[in-house]
Amino acid sequence: MHRYTYTCPLRWADADAYGHINNALFLQYMEEARTRMFAEVLPTDEEGRRQKAFVVARSIVDYRAPLQYRDEPVDVHVWVVKGAAASFELGYEIRDADQLYAEATTTIVAYNLNTGRPRRLSDDERAFLSRYTKS
Incomplete structure (x- = not known):
């Protein structure tokens, strides 16, 4: 399986009163990784x-371990299921390398913001996604 990996910096403001990264921010880390992954194929x-947007229809996150704030970044791996x-x-x-903090x-959904409706994935988008699909 080919994965896209984004090395995500942790920000001091991301930590809660206990020094843990707030769980809600894991969605933001995923968004940052996904946006960087898609940069090559996005207009x-x-x-x-507006015509070739992607929107999130559903997110499921399983938190596995607390992530403490630190200077070192964390890796966000992304692939097509x-x-x-x-x-x-x-x-x-x-x-x-040695600790899983979350799986998600x-x-x-491929979306046309001008019409407010889903759209079909283009051949270029399908080809791009195939690079990150389990073979």
Whole structure:
């Protein structure tokens, strides 16, 4: 399986009163990784971004261990679990080499913001996603 890995810096403001990274921020870390992964396939012009958007339809996060604030970043691994005509599911791990902090999935829908409706994935998008799909 090919994974995209984003090395995510931790910010002091992400920590709660106990020094743990707030669990809600794990969704933001996943978003940062996903956005960087998709940067290659996302349109750069405003009209293109409106016509070829992706929206999150569902997120499920299983928290495995508390992540303490520290200077070292954490890795966010992303891969494609499955795909359909207008949507796909991404898998995630937020981890270090020796510790898993969270596992998650998100269902992503290809969307046209101009029409307010889902759209089919393009051939280029399917080809891009296939690089991160389990072989």
